[in-house]
Amino acid sequence: DAEITQSPRHKITETGRQVTLACHQTWNHNNMFWYRQDLGHGLRLIHYSYGVQDTNKGEVSDGYSVSRSNTEDLPLTLESAASSQTSVYFCASSEGTGVYEQYFGPGTRLTVT
Amino acid sequence: GNSVTQMEGPVTLSEEAFLTINCTYTATGYPSLFWYVQYPGEGLQLLLKATKADDKGSNKGFEATYRKETTSFHLEKGSVQVSDSAVYFCALTNSNTGNQFYFGTGTSLTVIP
Numbered sequence: 001d002a003e004i005t006q007s008p009r010h011k012i013t014e015t016g017r018q019v020t021l022a023c024h025q026t027w028n029h030n031n032m033f034w035y036r037q038d039l040g041h042g043l044r045l046i047h048y049s050y051g052v053q054d055t056n057k058g059e060v061s062d063g064y065s066v067s068r069s070n071t072e073d074l075p076l077t078l079e080s081a082a083s084s085q086t087s088v089y090f091c092a093s094s095e096g097t098g099v100y101e102q103y104f105g106p107g108t109r110l111t112v113t
Numbered sequence: 114g115n116s117v118t119q120m121e122g123p124v125t126l127s128e129e130a131f132l133t134i135n136c137t138y139t140a141t142g143y144p145s146l147f148w149y150v151q152y153p154g155e156g157l158q159l160l161l162k163a164t165k166a167d168d169k170g171s172n173k174g175f176e177a178t179y180r181k182e183t184t185s186f187h188l189e190k191g192s193v194q195v196s197d198s199a200v201y202f203c204a205l206t207n208s209n210t211g212n213q214f215y216f217g218t219g220t221s222l223t224v225i226p
Contacts, residue, residue, distance in 0.1 A: 033214075042202060042218040043157075058213070090156055099145045099164045099206075102214055104156035 002027040006091050006105040013112055019078040021108050023091030031094040032074040033102065034058075034066065036087040043090065049074055081112045115140045115210060119203045119217035126193055126224050134188040134220045136177075136203035144205040146170075146179050146186040151200045151219070160188075160201070193224045 004025040013019050025032065030051045035043040045058030047066040055066050063085060065077045078085055088109050092102040120135040138144065145164045149157040161170030166181035175190045186203060203217040 035216075040218060043214075043216040045213060048213065092157075099162070101147065101159045101162065102157075104149075104158070106154075106156045 004091060004093055004103055004105040006089075006108050009106065009108060011108060011110045013081050013110070015081060015083060015112055017081050019081050019110065021076045021078075021089055021091075021110070023074045023076065023105060024072055025091075025093045025103070025105075026072065027093055027095070027103060028071060029093035029095050029103075030071065031096070031100075031102075032068070033092040033094075034064070034074065034076045035090045035092065036060065036085075037090060037107070038087050046076065046089075047074075078110075081110075083112050086110060086112045115144065115205060115207050115215045117203050117205055117215050117217040119201075119220055121218075121220070122200075123221040123223060126222070128195055128224055128226050129192045130224075132188070132190040132193045132197075132222070134201055134203075134222070136186045136188065136217060138184050138186065138203075138205050140184075140205055140207050142207055142209050144207040146177070147204045147206070147214075148175070148177055148186070148188050149202040149204060149216075151202065153199070157202060193222070195224045195226055198222055198224045 007022045033048045034046040044060045049068040091105040094100045094102045116139045147162045148160040150160045161172040163170040163179035169178045200219045
């Protein structure tokens with residue numbers, strides 16, 4: 001069965017370190033998204049991609065970057081981790097635009113100390 | 114712009130009680146509306162959706178009707194079960210914003226036996 005996976009599921013890192021969160025989907029979807037989930041804010045869009053070599057900034061992109069070298073993967077990099085980036089991160093993918101639902105991964109809980 | 118507002122939680126109900134979670138939206142044009150559910154420790158899953166005015170989405174006993182006149186998409190279930198305990202997110206996507214989703218802040222539901 002097609003799926004979307006994230007790794008690691010839990011990560012503790014120190015302030016100032018570079019961290020990369022992996023997202024891999026086997027749906028063969030062109031569209032991929034990264035969100036962060038924080039209490040009182042719901043899900044907020046960090047970055048998204050509509051295809052290979054395409055990346056776009058979302059609502060809360062400062063301090064984060066992504067790259068899309070193939071259809072299956074969209075890794076999220078925190079260039080220099082800050083305590084404000086402690087959160088749960090979700091990756092999602094979708095087949096197309098408009099009415100297509102997004103499929104979510106299980107999430108990565110990141111703690112920055 | 115596009116935004117979603119949903120009722121504050123947490124909500125606690127007894128088993129077999131009636132559930133309503135309110136959701137209103139702001140959008141230009143003709144958005145598609147969604148309810149997602151997040152069980153503890155998991156990613157979001159699509160619960161139901163509606164793509165045009167007066168459409169009713171339904172799944173697992175949950176229903177929501179797309180009301181353009183009141184810009185609402187309230188989630189209802191006639192008789193909740195303990196297994197319905199989760200966080201529920203209302204969301205919209207709009208053709209004028211590609212496939213970006215806008216999520217509400219989520220409503221936590223606990224059903225007690």
